[in-house]
Each structure stands twice: as structure tokens, then as C-alpha cells.
Amino acid sequence: MTDNDQIQPEVTDAEVQEETQAEAPEVQEVKVANPNILTISDVENKKARWYVVHTYSGHENKVAETLKQRADTLNLTHQILKVLIPTQEKIQIKRGQRKTIREKIFPGYMLVFIELSDQAWLAVRTTQGVTGFVGIGNKPTPLPKHEVETIQKYITQGALQYKAEFVEGEAIKITDGPFNEFLGTVQSIDEEKGKVEVLVSIFGRETPVELDFLQVQKV
Known part of the structure; x- marks a missing residue:
């Protein structure tokens, strides 16, 4: 048996899963101009609006990445376009050490820019970690344009705040x-x-x- 014929070590499913999880990116690590936004598609869709989606608190980034993967898999990137997780940088002082952190402004919520078709609604609603849309009754309500602009302006303010x-x-x-x-x-x-x-x-x-x-x- 030659060197090329040597048996390679078997890779288990657990190792593959562990490696995949280790490589999974988080929303805050996406290298874009605005670290609050995960862009799924740059397609222009005049029917798209911003909706508020409720998630499990602390899982917003993971939910956003999962939704991006689902949009790709279901060929819905022309309807599910962006995810906005409003955050703001703060200076945390702990044990005498100064550290800059990024803190979520609305824990347990994220904004999704979508065309609310039946398929897009179902894709978002059934994404693991999503508990529902915010709206009146069972009908999701789009955010008014001025509210979206206010949120975007607030999260891009340059002044850092301290976190006690x-x-x-x-x-x-x-x-x-x-x-x-x-x-x-x-x-x-x-x-x-x-x-x-x-x-x-x-x-x-x-x-x-x-x-x-x-x-x-x-x-």
C-alpha cells in the first residue's frame, strides 16, 4: 500500500457539526458599513416593508443567520431582504477594566425588511427562535417610515455611552x-x-x- 493509499481517519457527524457551528458567523461580525444590518439580498423590491419580529431574547443573531439560510434555501431572497438588530456601542467598566461592547437596544426583537407574501410570512414565522410578528391580532403591522428612520438614526449616533x-x-x-x-x-x-x-x-x-x-x- 502506497502513501496515497493510506486510510484517512474517519470524520464523525459530531465533529462535522462541531466544526460547522464553530464557523457559523454572527450578525455583529458581518463586515458591512452598518454592523446592525444583515443583508440577505440587494434586490430592489418596492413592496417590501419593515416588520418587527419577536424572538427568544439573546438569540437574535442566531435567528437572523438562520433566516438568511432559509431565504436562500427556499429561493425567497427577492422577498426577504434584510434583518436589522438595533444595537449601540457602550463602554463597560468591570473590575477596573474598560471594554467597548455592543448592546442590543430592543432585546428579543429584530426588524425584517420583507415583502409580506404568504411564503415569506411562513418562512419567517417558522424560523427556529421566532415567536411571532408584532401587529394587531394575527396581522403583522409594518413600521411607519418615520419610526424606522428614527431607529436607524439613533443606532448610528457616534457618541458612546457607558454601561454600569x-x-x-x-x-x-x-x-x-x-x-x-x-x-x-x-x-x-x-x-x-x-x-x-x-x-x-x-x-x-x-x-x-x-x-x-x-x-x-x-x-
Whole structure:
């Protein structure tokens, strides 16, 4: 038996499935100008409208990819055109570390740009992870144009917001500044500025102190 005739190791179904899952892309990783949009087709369809679809929270990206695959398989890419999952970048401060994250604005929802034919409706409705369309009764209601424009404008705003890892009324520890090592209680949070107001006991009385997110951590 020559080198070319050597038996190749058998690849199991589980290994194939694991490799496929590892390679499956997520909506946020799609390299497009707008990271919120997964484009299924660039076909122009004047009958297409934006509809809101309810999904299992936390599964929006996976549902969008599954819908794209179904549209390809069912030859419906001329009717199912785009998926929009509104997200916004935020700066998360955790354990003193600063990290930029992309947070979903409407968890459990995504917008689908489709021509609502019976076939397209059924393809979306029966996609794994979809729980239904948003509308009146059993009839999906298209989003007004001005609402879509408002959402698109909001998600493309350049200013980053901060995301707090604590809530009002929670006990925290100050890790930097003149009140280092003091314990306090969160009184208010300003995610836009990355500031937190903490009540600290000084000389037997509670005094409000404004700090950066980087200067505090959860107890």
C-alpha cells in the first residue's frame, strides 16, 4: 500500500457539526458599513416593508443567520431582504477594566425588511427562535417610515455611552481617589457621562460623592 493509499481517519457527524457551528458567523461580525444590518439580498423590491419580529431574547443573531439560510434555501431572497438588530456601542467598566461592547437596544426583537407574501410570512414565522410578528391580532403591522428612520438614526449616533455594572441602592467599594477603600451606596448613575454618585459616611453623616465608573467596583 502506497502513501496515497493510506486510510484517512474517519470524520464523525459530531465533529462535522462541531466544526460547522464553530464557523457559523454572527450578525455583529458581518463586515458591512452598518454592523446592525444583515443583508440577505440587494434586490430592489418596492413592496417590501419593515416588520418587527419577536424572538427568544439573546438569540437574535442566531435567528437572523438562520433566516438568511432559509431565504436562500427556499429561493425567497427577492422577498426577504434584510434583518436589522438595533444595537449601540457602550463602554463597560468591570473590575477596573474598560471594554467597548455592543448592546442590543430592543432585546428579543429584530426588524425584517420583507415583502409580506404568504411564503415569506411562513418562512419567517417558522424560523427556529421566532415567536411571532408584532401587529394587531394575527396581522403583522409594518413600521411607519418615520419610526424606522428614527431607529436607524439613533443606532448610528457616534457618541458612546457607558454601561454600569451596578444599580441604584447597591453597596460598592471606592477603589481610587481620596476616598479609596471607602464603602458606599449608589445614589444615582449617569451612563452618558460615566459618572456615579455615591453616598459615603464621613464624620458620621452620609455625604454624596461623584466618581467615575473606573473609581468604584461592586462589593
